[in-house]
Structures are given as structure tokens and as C-alpha cells.
Amino acid sequence: MRRFVLLFVLLTSALLLNLAPTAARKIRVVTTTNDLKWAAEQIGGDRVEVVALMHPLQNPHTVQPRPSFVVHLNRADLLVRIGLDYEETWLPPLVEESRNSKIRRGGVGDVDTSIGIPLLEIPAGRVTREQGEVHIMGNPHYWLDPENMKIIARNIAEGLKRVDPAGSSVYERNLRGLERDMDELLDETLKLAAPLRGEKFVAYHTTWSYLANRYGFRIIGFLEPKPGIPPSAAHLADLIVRMRQEKVKVILKEPFYENRIPSMVAQRTGAKVVEICPTVGGERGTETYPKLMRHILTKLVNALQEAK
Amino acid sequence: MSLTPTIYIVTVVSKFRWRLKHCGEGDGKMVRWLKIVVFASLVTLAWGQGNSEPSDPRDKELQQLRERVAALERLVQLLKEELSSLKLNGAAPQSQTQLVALQQQTEEEKRKLEEELKRELQGVTQPPAPRPAPPSAVYGGGLWQALNPDTSVIANFRTGFRGKRPFASFAGSEFSEAELAFQAATDPFSRLDTFIAVAPEGAEVEEATLTILDPTFIGLPRNLQIRLGKLLAPFGQLNSIHPPEQPFVDSPLVHRLWFGHAHGNHKHGNHNHRKRNHQDEEEHKDEHEDEHEEHINGAAIPSEGLFTGAGLSLNWLVPTGRHLTWLTIAPLNVDNATFQTNSGRPAWLARIRHFRELSPTQTLNLGLNYAFGRNDLNKDTRLFGIDLTYRWRPLREGLYRSLVWQTEAYWGQRDTGDGTVKPKGWFTMVEYQLSRTLFLGARYDFAQSPDKSFSGRGFSLAITLFPSEFGRYRLQWNRLKIGGQTVHEVWLQTTFSIGIHRPHPL
Numbered sequence: 121m122r123r124f125v126l127l128f129v130l131l132t133s134a135l136l137l138n139l140a141p142t143a144a145r146k147i148r149v150v151t152t153t154n155d156l157k158w159a160a161e162q163i164g165g166d167r168v169e170v171v172a173l174m175h176p177l178q179n180p181h182t183v184q185p186r187p188s189f190v191v192h193l194n195r196a197d198l199l200v201r202i203g204l205d206y207e208e209t210w211l212p213p214l215v216e217e218s219r220n221s222k223i224r225r226g227g228v229g230d231v232d233t234s235i236g237i238p239l240l241e242i243p244a245g246r247v248t249r250e251q252g253e254v255h256i257m258g259n260p261h262y263w264l265d266p267e268n269m270k271i272i273a274r275n276i277a278e279g280l281k282r283v284d285p286a287g288s289s290v291y292e293r294n295l296r297g298l299e300r301d302m303d304e305l306l307d308e309t310l311k312l313a314a315p316l317r318g319e320k321f322v323a324y325h326t327t328w329s330y331l332a333n334r335y336g337f338r339i340i341g342f343l344e345p346k347p348g349i350p351p352s353a354a355h356l357a358d359l360i361v362r363m364r365q366e367k368v369k370v371i372l373k374e375p376f377y378e379n380r381i382p383s384m385v386a387q388r389t390g391a392k393v394v395e396i397c398p399t400v401g402g403e404r405g406t407e408t409y410p411k412l413m414r415h416i417l418t419k420l421v422n423a424l425q426e427a428k
Numbered sequence: 429m430s431l432t433p434t435i436y437i438v439t440v441v442s443k444f445r446w447r448l449k450h451c452g453e454g455d456g457k458m459v460r461w462l463k464i465v466v467f468a469s470l471v472t473l474a475w476g477q478g479n480s481e482p483s484d485p486r487d488k489e490l491q492q493l494r495e496r497v498a499a500l501e502r503l504v505q506l507l508k509e510e511l512s513s514l515k516l517n518g519a520a521p522q523s524q525t526q527l528v529a530l531q532q533q534t535e536e537e538k539r540k541l542e543e544e545l546k547r548e549l550q551g552v553t554q555p556p557a558p559r560p561a562p563p564s565a566v567y568g569g570g571l572w573q574a575l576n577p578d579t580s581v582i583a584n585f586r587t588g589f590r591g592k593r594p595f596a597s598f599a600g601s602e603f604s605e606a607e608l609a610f611q612a613a614t615d616p617f618s619r620l621d622t623f624i625a626v627a628p629e630g631a632e633v634e635e636a637t638l639t640i641l642d643p644t645f646i647g648l649p650r651n652l653q654i655r656l657g658k659l660l661a662p663f664g665q666l667n668s669i670h671p672p673e674q675p676f677v678d679s680p681l682v683h684r685l686w687f688g689h690a691h692g693n694h695k696h697g698n699h700n701h702r703k704r705n706h707q708d709e710e711e712h713k714d715e716h717e718d719e720h721e722e723h724i725n726g727a728a729i730p731s732e733g734l735f736t737g738a739g740l741s742l743n744w745l746v747p748t749g750r751h752l753t754w755l756t757i758a759p760l761n762v763d764n765a766t767f768q769t770n771s772g773r774p775a776w777l778a779r780i781r782h783f784r785e786l787s788p789t790q791t792l793n794l795g796l797n798y799a800f801g802r803n804d805l806n807k808d809t810r811l812f813g814i815d816l817t818y819r820w821r822p823l824r825e826g827l828y829r830s831l832v833w834q835t836e837a838y839w840g841q842r843d844t845g846d847g848t849v850k851p852k853g854w855f856t857m858v859e860y861q862l863s864r865t866l867f868l869g870a871r872y873d874f875a876q877s878p879d880k881s882f883s884g885r886g887f888s889l890a891i892t893l894f895p896s897e898f899g900r901y902r903l904q905w906n907r908l909k910i911g912g913q914t915v916h917e918v919w920l921q922t923t924f925s926i927g928i929h930r931p932h933p934l
């Protein structure tokens with residue numbers, strides 16, 4: 121009996137030691153997207169090693185889980201996710217399968233970066249699937265706004281402080297640095313995006329709502345009738361009429377959506393299709409978040425000038 | 429508005445028509461009336477936009493509707509103009525939901541300002557407020573709903589036609605069932621999953637599992653997962669999926685023959701059914717022969733076969749580099765055509781599953797399966813199984829293209845007391861995604877019955893349309909050859925789900 125007690129104590133102490141990572145080892149951060157990876161690296165600096173699960177060109181709404189996802193989650197100290205229903209179709213079963221209770225929802229290593237974000241497109245009243253297949257909790261594509269990036273970074277810093285209290289001062293300092301950078305980036309990009317003010321666009325999916333909100337342009341319609349529902353002829357006809365009336369000259373499209381329907385609409389409206397990847401690292405010259413923001417806005421300004 | 433004069437004129441005209449019948453010809457009154465008629469019809473024509481029979485009540489209604497639509501159109505235009513002038517002044521809200529969000533933003537701003545002023549008044553500078561709470565609207569149904577289990581209902585309607593030649597002398601058969609799923613974490617350490625299949629024949633618990641998520645809580649290694657209750661048996665890859673979510677209307681023959689219930693011709697409510705069968709045997713001894721014939725021609729073997737059992741499962745995750753390996757051992761009480769363990773000795777199942785990443789777009793899943801237990805003769809039965817699943821989904825076109833190829837082969841060793849019967853069964857099926865909503869499936873399968881008294885082989889083609897993730901239509905054609913008889917089947921299936929359904933793990 122005494123031997124059993126000893127064994128139990130040894131086992132539990134080993135587990136407890138395992139739970140509190142020592143300073144020698146880097147904090148293992150797993151993020152779902154590349155944008156969150158960039159933010160986690162800014163805040164964590166040398167103290168962390170970060171892996172992103174999704175490929176930047178991958179459609180975030182249809183992710184095929186791979187065994188390496190489970191391996192990364194199994195070893196993670198911190199899981200940083202977009203939250204809302206962004207990863208809902210694939211992440212929860214993987215987190216469960218990872219057998220890592222730290223990163224389970226509400227766990228010490230779980231970071232939902234949507235906390236504190238002023239959300240757009242929250243359905244009013246009762247939520248039903250009539251409103252579409254995805255995004256019934258509000259629009260989760262919120263990172264394309266430097267103000268929101270500050271909130272994302274703050275959430276990550278809080279999470280890192282929870283799993284690695286020894287690094288608190290470092291994370292705080294890095295957070296303040298990032299906040300300054302974002303303020304500068306906002307000033308710079310607002311100037312860059314000045315020609316976009318008041319302009320009207322059409323997009324494939326609700327990826328650009330926060331960008332539009334920040335830089336003062338409007339997305340007057342979507343190729344998808346509702347988020348996650350494939351375009352129908354009736355809806356497209358409606359949209360084309362509106363585009364003609366409102367003289368919309370540019371259609372925004374993510375690389376993971378097909379080209380046929382955008383060009384069909386473009387043909388009938390004389391609009392130009394611009395393909396933009398909304399994620400860090402999806403296109404050449406977008407390896408960091410500031411580069412991504414400049415890249416997207418420059419592309420939009422150019423497209424608008426060409427169309428006119 | 430403009431409706432009133434039209435109605436008035438219509439009334440005048442109908443009055444006149446009535447009068448005309450009651451007046452003599454050449455009457456002076458007649459001339460006066462005629463004048464009114466000419467005037468009225470002219471006006472009516474002008475109002476009614478060339479409508480030749482304005483007195484017809486249906487046309488009248490149509491006319492009224494037209495007027496109303498025109499009025500509404502004007503109103504919409506007016507509102508549009510008003511809205512766009514508003515938008516020019518404001519920050520360009522696009523919809524009702526954005527207006528709500530904007531309102532929340534201003535609320536937020538107000539709150540921030542209030543806090544700022546408070547701090548200034550106190551003369552104390554504090555660090556910025558940490559993590560404001562998310563707006564409660566995010567949770568949709570309110571906070572109390574967050575504690576409810578994820579509840580979903582999958583309604584599954586199937587209509588089948590069966591005949592000896594394709595598209596000729598088909599006998600219809602219908603089937604529908606609903607699957608109720610309740611899934612929730614019971615506490616931070618465990619979760620409960622319940623799946624109840626409800627069919628006209630009765631309800632059956634397909635799965636009711638308590639999963640211990642955090643075994644460290646009871647001092648066990650972290651990578652060990654313990655499941656208790658009625659489980660999907662860890663035997664093959666397809667068996668980890670509930671029938672309504674499988675890629676074909678019916679299960680492969682080997683599942684139907686080996687894992688369907690031994691005596692009933694339907695997996696649901698099998699106990700009642702078995703009793704009924706015994707009664708039938710006594711009452712209609714002559715008909716029994718025919719029933720047996722039917723049993724072999726494919727119409728009476730269950731269309732679904734799911735290997736389930738009550739007991740315990742221990743699953744250990746072995747992360748090996750980029751790849752994963754699971755080891756599962758499960759003692760289960762089983763009651764199907766292969767195992768009957770009511771005697772108290774459970775069937776023992778073991779499965780090794782290796783999940784490999786071939787590239788960022790391709791994965792390969794290999795499983796080795798073993799089961800040992802008692803059969804209906806209370807003698808030993810052993811099963812061996814191998815399964816291989818290949819999956820492909822491109823990164824960029826992942827919404828529009830994918831492929832799953834799944835093959836499973838089983839061998840049995842059934843002790844009958846005076847020898848060993850060794851039945852075999854296998855299936856291979858491929859599902860290719862043609863577009864965002866359209867999938868094409870093909871399956872070839874072969875199986876011998878557990879007692880090897882007959883065998884069957886089948887070829888199936890299925891077209892599946894997913895208008896959204898929550899609805900599905902499927903058309904399937906089967907060419908089955910069971911017990912020497914060829915049967916053609918056409919199935920039409922519609923499946924709808926409501927509520928939150930947890931996505932399938934890996």
C-alpha cells in the first residue's frame with residue numbers, strides 16, 4: 121500500500137512539474153491562422169515558438185484536419201484562436217483528441233482573440249440557420265483593422281502571462297511596442313487608403329467588413345447570398361442590377377473562392393475582379409501584418425483607379 | 429389614394445348592367461344611362477390600363493394589388509433615398525446588424541469615456557482596462573443556453589424501389605428515421621454523447637458514451653482516453669460514423685450481414701421483433717419457408733449495420749513525429765449476427781490506428797482490428813480486419829474538390845462445435861467532390877453471411893447534393909446479387925439536421 125501511495129505521489133508531482141514549463145524550454149504556441157502567428161511572435165519574442173495550423177491560402181471554412189494538427193495541439197502550452205464560429209467546424213474535436221486539457225475551452229492555455237472586439241454583423245434577435253451556414257455569432261474576419269490587432273495582441277499577452285508568469289514584463293513591453301506600431305500603421309494606411317473613402321465594392325464573402333469599416337468604403341453586396349451559402353442565379357441577377365445602379369467597379373475575391381462566378385458578374389457589370397488573400401503570408405510581400413495591410417489597400421486603390 | 433375612384437366607377441358600371449336588363453328599348457332614361465356608360469367606361473379604361481373587363485372581381489383585385497405595389501415601390505424608393513442621405517453623413521452602415529454593431533460601438537465609447545472621466549476625477553491613473561466582456565448578443569440564445577448540451581436532430585427519409593430488372597416491376601419501400609444527438613461536457617473532466625435513433629419500429633440508443641477527457645484527474649496518463657457506456661465498436665473506420673452521416677444510403681453488405689441483428693430484419697426494436705418472429709413461426713409454419721427465401725434475396729436483411737456494444741474502451745494516443753497512432757482496447761457486450769455475449773463474457777476488441785500525413789493535402793489512415801467473443805451458439809468467434817482510408821483536399825480549391833477512398837476487409841473464424849466456418853467480407857468506396865455542393869460516390873462490396881450459408885456482392889453509385897451543410901439529397905442505385913438472385917435497388921434519401929451537431933473527429 122505504501123508503495124502505491126509513493127507511486128501516486130511521484131506520478132502526480134511529475135505531472136505537476138510537467139504542467140509548469142521551465143524557463144529553459146520555449147513556450148509552445150499553436151495558432152489557427154498565420155495572422156495570429158505573427159501577433160504571437162511579436163508578443164512572445166524569443167520566449168515562444170509558434171506554429172500556425174492553417175495554410176494562408178486555405179479556405180478557413182473547410183479545413184481538413186491533419187494528424188500533425190493533433191501532434192502540435194498535444195504539445196501546446198497555448199492555443200490562440202479567432203473564436204466565434206471561425207474554427208468551429210474542425211477545431212473542437214481536435215482539441216479533445218489532443219488530450220491536452222490546458223488548451224480546452226476555458227483552460228489556462230486557451231486564448232480566444234475575439235474577446236473585446238467590437239463585432240460587426242451580429243444577427244439581431246433570434247439566431248437561426250436561415251441566416252446562413254456560417255458566422256451566426258457575428259463576423260469573425262476581424263483582423264484586417266489595426267485597432268482590432270491591438271485587441272488580439274492584448275488577448276495573446278494575457279494568455280502568455282497566464283502560462284508563463286516569469287515573462288510577464290517582456291510580454292507587457294512587447295504589447296506596448298505593438299500598440300505603438302499599430303497606431304503608426306493606422307495613420308499611414310489611412311492616408312494610403314484615402315482614395316477608397318465612400319467608394320462601393322462587391323465581395324465574394326464577408327471577409328472585408330472590418331477593413332471597409334475602418335477605411336471608410338462600402339461593400340454593397342456579396343456573391344454569396346448569405347455567408348456560407350453558394351451563389352444562386354436569382355441572387356446574382358439581383359446583385360448585378362444593384363451593381364449597375366450603384367456603379368460598382370471592383371469585385372473583391374479571396375484566392376480560395378472559384379473564379380467563374382466573379383468573372384460572370386464582372387462581364388455583365390464591367391467591373392474588375394481583384395483577388396486578395398486576407399491572411400499574412402498568402403501572397404508575396406505579405407510576410408508581416410503591416411506589409412499585408414499595405415499590400416491589400418494598395419491593391420484596392422490601384423484596382424479602383426484602373427477601373428475608372 | 430387612387431383606389432377610391434376606381435372602385436366607385438366599377439360600382440356605377442355594375443349598377444348600369446343591372447339596370448339595362450330592366451329597361452325597355454328607346455327609353456329616354458336609356459340615353460342618359462348610355463352617356464354615363466360611355467363616360468364611365470372611358471374613365472375606367474384610363475384607370476384600368478386597358479383592362480377590358482373591369483367588373484370581373486379578380487381583375488378588380490389585381491388592379492388593387494397593382495396600385496398597392498406601385499405605392500409600396502414609391503415608399504421603398506423614398507426610404508432608400510432617405511437611407512442613403514443618412515449614410516452620407518454617418519460611417520456608412522450597411523445593414524440592420526451593422527447598425528446594431530455601431531450602436532454597441534457608441535455604447536462602448538460612452539462607457540470608455542465615463543471610465544476616463546471617473547479616473548480623472550479621482551486623480552488616479554490606472555492601466556488600461558483589461559479585457560472588456562464580450563457583448564452578450566454574441567451568445568445568440570442568451571447565457572443560459574450556453575449550459576445546454578449541443579442538441580441536434582437529423583431527420584433521415586428514404587424511399588427505395590426494388591426489382592429484378594432495372595426500372596421494371598419495382599416494389600416500393602419506405603423508411604424514415606430521426607437521430608437525436610445530445611452532446612455536452614459534463615464537467616471539466618468528462619463529456620457525454622448520446623445518439624438515439626427513432627424509427628417507426630421504435631427507438632434505440634445507438635450510442636451513449638461518457639468520455640473521460642482528463643484522466644490525470646484520476647491519476648492516469650494524460651494521453652489515455654476512457655470511454656464508458658454504449659459505444660461504437662472500435663472495428664474499422666466506417667464504423668466510427670453514425671449511419672445518417674455515412675456516404676451511402678445503406679451500409680456495406682459486410683456491415684449489414686455481420687453487425688446487423690441476428691434474427692430481426694431491422695436493427696431497431698429487435699427484441700420485440702424477435703418475439704413477433706417466434707409467434708409467426710408458430711402460427712404460420714407454411715409461410716416461414718417464403719420468409720426465409722426473402723431473407724436471402726436482400727429485401728429482408730437490415731439496410732444498416734452498425735457494430736455497437738456496451739462496455740468500456742481505453743484509447744491511448746501515441747504521437748509519433750508528424751504522424752499519430754492510437755491503440756484501443758475495448759471489452760464490450762455485443763448482440764449482433766456475429767457476437768452474442770449475453771452469457772456474461774464480453775467480446776474483446778483491439779484496434780491499432782495509424783494516421784499519416786502524406787502532404788499538406790493528403791492523409792492516409794491505416795487500421796488493424798481484432799475481435800474475440802462468443803457467438804449465438806455460445807462458441808468462440810474471432811474477427812480480423814484491416815482498413816485503409818485515403819483523403820485528399822486541395823488547399824485553395826478545398827471548398828470545391830475533395831476525394832475520400834476507403835477500403836475495409838474482414839475475416840472471421842466462427843466455431844460451430846463441429847468445425848470452423850471462415851466467412852469473408854470487404855468493401856471499397858470512393859467519394860469524389862465535383863463542385864461546392866455535388867458529390868459522386870461509387871462502392872463495390874462483397875460479404876459472406878457469418879454462417880457462410882449465402883453470400884452477396886453489390887455495386888452502388890450515389891449522387892449527393894448538399895445545398896448547405898444542414899441539408900442533403902441523395903440518389904443511389906444498387907445492383908445486388910444475394911444468394912444467387914440479382915436485385916436492383918433505387919434509393920432516394922433526404923437528410924436534414926437542425927441544431928448544433930458536432931463535427932466528426934478526424
Ligand SMILES: [Zn+2]
Nearest residue numbers: 254255325326
Ligand atoms: Zn467567413
